Amino acid sequence: MTDQTLSMPSPRAVDPDSPTHTRRGEAKPFDAILFSSFGGPDGQDDVIPFLRNVTRGRGIPDERLEEVAGHYRALGGRSPITAQNEALIAALEQELARRGIDLPVYFGNRNWAPYNADAVRALHRDGHRHALGLVTSAYSSYSSCRQYREDFGMVLEETGLVGEVSIDKVRVYFNHPGFLEPVVDGVAGALQSLSVEGHDVDRIAVLFSTHSVPNSMAEASGPEETRVAGSGGWYVEQHLAACRWVMEQLHDDIPELPDWQLVYQSRSGAPHIPWLEPDVNDVIEQIAADGSADAVIVVPIGFVTDHVEVVWDLDTEAKETADEKGLAFRRVATSGEDPRFVAALADLVQERLDAQFPRRVVTDFGGTPDVCGANCCVGRMCRPTTSGVDSEQDVERARAEALTAGDPS
Structure with missing residues (x-):
């Protein structure tokens, strides 16, 4: 296993200090926060209706949905994501109040109530x-x-509020230290725990895991001018930059760092459509087969909270794979309700309220824009958006290009 920083081409086709990375949003008198998430079922009877919402328009029969439904059913049919988000919102409200920011927080989901x-x-x-x-x-x-x-x-069209209500999305925040510092502590703690058990650092593999997406979706991530064939787009580069930063922070206490790799999980969709690889379970099996390590640390760096895809895919399936292969296993917690992450979310709000508020950014990727660039992160179902610079013509062209690329999203 090798450090992936050396094996991935860079999609950075523009300078990190250019408007592509630094474009700022329009100043508005923001008076509310819409906290939006994926959503999850509340009980066994909700599982299939929820999955129908997730896959709407893709023609997937209930028989195939039942395969994924088993993950939720094994946890009682209730996803932990709603309770986790409610706790995160409560902590954010307290942090905003501490800063003297009087903005109410409203909670909505893409795929389940509250919508x-x-x-x-x-x-x-x-x-x-x-x-x-x-x-x-x-x-x-x-x-x-x-x-x-x-x-x-x-939603603005559905509610008839176009032109009456505006919704501006905050920037992506993988590079905020408040998101990554808890991950650093988690990896350090896992290394220490394995060391106490007698595992040498050079016999430990660190696997940073994120959600796999279709290759075409990854290639289309980021603004048009940043794309480089075979790079995985901004999606892959941002993850690699986050992983590098996390490992670099360990240097003071651990001069000789363990090998690490970016891996993927939670793949879905038709088998003939290529998705990002390698899968976390395949990598664990390969580590055991080649004898390169006797312990693995799995780091869900692509996720914000410990929801079903973390609890099932990592705590259950990945751990079972490691156990079967005789490898020691540790799974690092997500940032979740860590006060540093809560403060990071408050920072994202304050950035948009006050142009002078300092933007906290780490990693070698550079900053991220408030307003997404033309044709940024296009997909087959591409529609006009808020918080972007696409024209209707851009959207139509982007949709045609995505269809040509076979994006099943």
Whole structure:
């Protein structure tokens, strides 16, 4: 296993200090926060209806949905994501109040109650007109960034509030230290724990895991001018930059760092469509087969909270794979309700309220824009968005290009 910093081409085709990375959003009198997430079922009867919402328009029969439903059913049919988001919102409200920021937080989801439309109706009913969208995805891609902007645009159409309510999404925040510092501590703690058990650092593999997406979606992530064939786009580069930064912070205490790799999980979709690889379980099996390590640390760096895809895919399946192969296993916690991450979310809000507020950015990727560039993170279902610079012509062209590329999103 090798350090992936040496094996991935860089998609950076523009300078990190250019407007592509530094474009700032329009100043508005923001008067509310729309906290938006993926959503999850509340009980066994909700599982299939929820998965139908997730896969709407893709023609997937219930028989195939039942394969994924088993992950939720094994946890009682209730996803932990709603409770986790409610706790995160409560902590954010306290942090905003501590800073003297008087903005109410409304909670909406893409795929289950409470829905985004209900949250927007509520904030409008309460007299608010300029909402700041805060989402539970830290990276750039169609499903983790652009689709939320499209969601906001569709919700305004659905509620009849186009032109009366505005929703501006905050920047992607994978490079905020408040998101990454808890990960550093988690990796350090896991290394220490394994060391106490007698595992040498050079016999430990660190696997940074994130959600796999179709290769075409990854290639289209980021603005048009940044794309380099075979690079995985901004989605892959941002993850690699985050991983590098986390490992670099360990140097003071651990002069000789263990090998690390970016791996993927939670693949879905038709088998003939290429998705990002390697899968975390395949990598664990390969580590055991080649004898390169006797312990693995799995780091869910692509996720904000310990929801189903972390608990099932890593705590259950990846751990079982490691156990079967005789490898010691540790899974690092997500940033979740860590006070540093809560403060990072408050920073994202304060950045948009005060142009002089310092933007905290780490990693070698550079900054990230408030306003996404033309054709940023396009997908097959590409629609007009909020918080971007696409024209209707851009959207139509981007949709045609994505269809040609076979993007199943």
